Amino acid sequence: MRQKTVALWVQVFETDVLKPPNALSDNEWSFPMPKMKTKSSAKKRFKVLGNGGVKRAHAFKRHILTKKTTKNKRQLRGTSMVNDRDLASVAKMLPYA
Numbered sequence: 094m095r096q097k098t099v100a101l102w103v104q105v106f107e108t109d110v111l112k113p114p115n116a117l118s119d120n121e122w123s124f125p126m127p128k129m130k131t132k133s134s135a136k137k138r139f140k141v142l143g144n145g146g147v148k149r150a151h152a153f154k155r156h157i158l159t160k161k162t163t164k165n166k167r168q169l170r171g172t173s174m175v176n177d178r179d180l181a182s183v184a185k186m187l188p189y190a
Contacts, residue, residue, distance in 0.1 A: 135186035139175065147175040147183050 140148040151169040158166060175183055184190075 129188040131188060131190075132186040135183065136190075139183055139187060139190075141187060141190040147180060148172050149175050 138149060142148055150172055153161070154166070154169045
């Protein structure tokens with residue numbers, strides 16, 4: 094484990110990802126920030142529009158459709174917009190959208 098860590102640090106120094114303190118103005122270490130990951134479930138369910146809104150599909154349309162009325166199934170067609178109260182959580186799941 095120790096050798097892997099040392100080898101990783103050597104690789105980091107050689108690729109200039111991590112700059113030594115004398116190369117920086119404030120004598121601080123410079124680490125590249127980790128990339129935020131997009132939630133796979135969110136990228137399958139939501140589409141971000143040009144105006145900043147988020148489009149989603151209606152729920153209750155996958156199974157047990159025989160007991161639902163035709164009117165109910167018709168009204169669940171298509172897409173709708175994510176509620177304003179939920180936009181923050183959706184935006185957190187889709188950081189680069």
